[in-house]
Amino acid sequence: MKTEYISVFGHSHFLLPNLLPSLNRVVVLDDDLIVQKDLSSLWNLNMGSKVIGAAQFRGVTLGQLRAYIAEHSFNINSCVWLSGLNVVELExxxxxxxxxxxxxxxxxxxxxSLTSQQLKSLPASLHAFEDLIYPLEDSWIQSGLGYDYGISSFDIENAATLHYNGVMKPWLDLGIHDYKSYWTNYMTNGERFMTECNIH
Incomplete structure (x- = not known):
């Protein structure tokens, strides 16, 4: 199983409550995400007692990750949640x-000591927020644009955000060709940073 395709909060995300002490709610966007539509209604989303609003990755359950989280009790049928676009109740x-x-x-x-840092943060993130995830509607985010060749243009164009999770980022030569134009539409052409870093 390609666990690198499962993006959850890493170590730096757990600094948010301390970095933003005066805020009660934030919307967190990953750096490989494109915003295509208005996200303002997320500020009024009623998540009840949940802490994070997130898309669920229905292709993987916690039971399938048993090798990484075997020491802990968990609901084997729970779906994995993804970062990318998240609504967070900091209070x-x-x-x-x-x-x-x-x-x-x-x-x-x-x-x-054999477990990589990436695999340490995966089970820790999943367990820290177990039973505290509010599932966002699928239309808020389309994930997988950095590894999945089978995403339809209809799903891409109707999503509020596009998440290029995976190794094939749109700014790299190995990015998936069919998805690159959605990223280049938002590129700032002629900017010094883009030119110096050879981003095209």
């Missing part, structure tokens, strides 16, 4: 002490 996060829980989970996983 509830602080109240529940999620950053501290995440740190404890990472410390437990540190014992296994």
């Amino acid at each position: 509830k996060w602080r109240d529940l002490g999620i950053t501290g829980l995440y740190d404890q989970l990472v410390q437990k996983l540190q014992k296994d």
Whole structure:
């Protein structure tokens, strides 16, 4: 199973409640995401008691990741959630002490020196927010543009955001050709950074 296609919060995301102490809600966008439509209604999204609004990755359940999270109890039928576009209730996060829980989970996983940093953050993120995920409607985000050749143009054009998770980023030569134009539409041509970094 290609776990690199499963994007969840990494270590830096767990600094959000401390970095933004005066905010109660934030919308987090990954750096490989394009916004195509208005996201303002996410500010009024009622997530009940949940902490994160996220798209679910129905292709993978926690049961299929048993090898990475075997030491912990979990609902094997729960779907994996994805970063990319997330609505985060920082006040509830602080109240529940999620950053501290995440740190404890990472410390437990540190014992296994063969586990990479990426695979340590995957189970720790999944467990820290277990039962605290509000599933966003599919129309908010289309993921997989960095690895999946089979996404229809209809699904791409109707999504509010496009997530190029995977290794084939649209600014690289190995990016998937059919999806590159959606990214280039938003590129700032002639900008010094783009020119110096040979981004085309």
